[in-house]
Amino acid sequence: MVQSVKPTASTWCPGCGDFGVLAAAKKALVELKIPPHEAVLVGGIGCSGGIHNFLEINGLHALHGRLLAQAVAVKLANPKLTVIAAGGDGDGYAIGMGHFMHAFKKNVSILYLVMNNETYGLTKGQASPTSRVGYEGNVEQPFDAILTALSIPSGAYLARTFSGDPKTMTAVLSEAIQFNRDHRGYAFVEDLSPCVTYNDTFKEWREKVVNVEKLPGYDPTDRSAVFRLCLETMRDGKIPIGVMHRPPRVDGADANPLELKLLPDHVGPAEADIGIEANRVAYQKLLQSVA
Amino acid sequence: MTTPAAQTAPQPTESEGAQRRPSTLLSDVSIIIGGQGGDGTLTVVDLLGRYFRKRGLYVYTSRNVLSRIRGGHADASVRACRAPRASIKSKAELLLAFDQESIEIAKPELDADALVLFDSSVFKADFPNVLGFPFATLAGGQVGQPIYKNTAAYGAISVLMGFDEALTRQVIEERFKRRGAEALQKNLKALEIGRKAALENAAAIDRWSIADGEAHDLILMTGNQAAALGFVVGGGRFFAGYPITPATEIMEYLMRYFPSFHGVVRQGEDELASINMVIGAAYAGARAITSTSGPGLSLMTEGIGHAATAELGIVVVDCQRVGPSTGEPTRHEQSDLAHLAHLGHGEYPKFILSPGSVEDCFYLAADALNLAEKWRLPVILLLDQALSQNAATGPALDLDRVTVARPRHLTPEQLAHLETFKYYELTASGLSPFVPPGTPGVTSQVTGNEHDEWGHVSVNPVNRAKMMQKRMGKLVQARDDLPGPRYFGPADARVGLIGFGSTSGPILEALDWLEQEGIPAKYYQARTLFPVPEATLAPFLDSVDTAFVVEHNFTGQFARLIREEMPAYHAKLRSILKYDGFSFRAPELVEPVREAVHGTKR
Ligand SMILES: Cc1ncc(C[n+]2csc(CCOP(=O)(O)OP(=O)(O)O)c2C)c(N)n1
Ligand code: SF4
């Protein structure tokens, strides 16, 4: 068999939260029996974005903040691929914020996994959009991606996980990837993934995380109920995690994700036969339509 | 020519023909139509264009030849000629004006004895040579809606220019039959109203007559449409872009064309999204394209460099307009070339192709896709506002002149025979093998970070040097693959002109003028601008005493590029530049050449 690229050893600091994500992602891919050649991980720029190098799947290393645009197009070009975009909070919520919002609107069946460490790890610890007031001189209000995502009308699968709880994370990633593979639309997962070097929050987060699934009134199909539970949890100084939105199955073409709306027969641009001969009749007709 | 007094209402004449003047035969005619947006200026241009084509003439139409960005003014022009002209005629014979503003704006573009035909129900024209009919009132009264004034005006022009009556009517039938019986009837009625009004005025009848031409079976298209068609047959299947004048039509055409071919068009949330979507699609194995103009190009620059380093083939169409910043969105310029040639941070290879005619947009669009995929780098298809948006007649597009080759794509058998599959394999040809993600048995790592042959991130200095040489080497290795120039004019001429893009139209017209003046001149139409086509430019420059590089920018960007690559020719190069937002008219090229020739002692 032809030998192709092998994963490299990770370059993260020992103890980095991103190891938890790597382990969970590996497990989920194995659990779902996804062959390496069928999966593409589009990595952002940051410590987190390097994850594509450490997994035995296809990797596309995007520009800083642009991973979602690239990942969406990979899926639209070949809807048979399993596509995961993964990067940091700076990548996704600062420079990539435009794409973050539009990804919900596009509703392509890909998973976007943000490893939120509330800092810019790779550039050595500057404030990020999620940094709390006071971190590295930050005086701006921290951004909350889950509250934002819950407030955007969409059929996306939404969850927040914690690197200190790899078991739950594996289950969530498996569910999200399967959601994508079933062409049910976009999935967004934010993982709380501490940067042990510039913002070690492991201990604090372990104490503060509250799984909303265990709270009274939780209903993963009811955004407003989950939104309220999140706000209440945060008011108590805690951090809500868990599956935030598990949309019910909806039938009908309107419910289709973008790749099926555009490509009803599942054949994408990358698989189209572009030979002149294969298209000659249709091409002639098209050219003759210009008078 | 005599100057008839302003007519504010149709004047019935007794016997038609009694006061006829001998008509002037035109084999090259230009008509400008100006008014407010919504006056239907484009409809009149379309009707006239259709008529002239039926007479076997070449047609060139352009929108907004006059307008500054102000109010709702809209104008357009149509030129019809026995010779193949893809340029705006230096002076127009006729202006159809729906308001006085159009006259003020058009004045510099009008012939000394040009006629202004105006809608006397709206205003009284102030110009030496005018003829007025109350088109809007007549149309409102007899057709029921004043908007039919445009078709009525077409009818009046048909009388002024001695059009064949049956053909004139046929044009209306062809244009409006698809809009339903009622629309057709109303337009035919409007046509008759306009004709009748003109026929009742002796000063209007057969003022000109139009020579027949031999150009039949031509098609009329803009460069943007031709490029979109070229992308379809060249195997393009993914497009992402953000609306921007004058590039938007490429996206709009592809929205119509692509879905039947498993193609996808996305309007991105901005140019950053668009270029990165194109990168993602190219990575997945699709032939992917974006189109933009100045401001969007600036935003895409990071992505274009990323594609070059990650070795992903993409095509970027730049429809140049007046820059920088928002500049003049609807105006013509060729001022992005220097930016494109030195694009972005770091150093990386790219090809810049420049079609010289509408037809060429089709063929080079397809070529761009082949080159981008084979050499795995960004290919810029450089258009300009005039080429993008002006419509010109040309020969029907020939599918047999298009090839789709995928030499780097490994078949499953080829792949099975390999021991290793390295996405960035160093080879003598500079080309690495390719299979798209999803190919059983192999995976790849693709990155804009410096990488080794496997795609692993690397800062090894030996590797860095090799990878730089691999990428930059493409500029040399691909030379024979790049589109060659076109030559026009007598081979032994000692005066040369060099140009690209839409300037080819006025340059070719200028060659004819110069020939008539006894100044033989020849033209090198560059179709690859970067890498600078030294192999063909050097012999051309050797064969002339002086070469005028004709371009629409302030600093002579192409001339500078040539000097940079070919300093030995420094002294032979002169620039003819225009940067007022208007495209060249032939005299603007003839004059500097004439001056230089007569002023040069040889
Ligand atoms: C356009 C651009 N601006 C800035 C950078 C520098 N840069 C690299 S990573 C990074 C931020 C990383 O933070 P985050 O996305 O949170 O990832 P982390 O390292 O924390 O996982 C920045 C600013 C860049 N690569 N590109
Ligand atoms: S700097 Fe922080 S985020 Fe980056 S690898 Fe080290 S611990 Fe992880």
Ligand SMILES: [Mg+2]
């Ligand atoms: Mg971070």
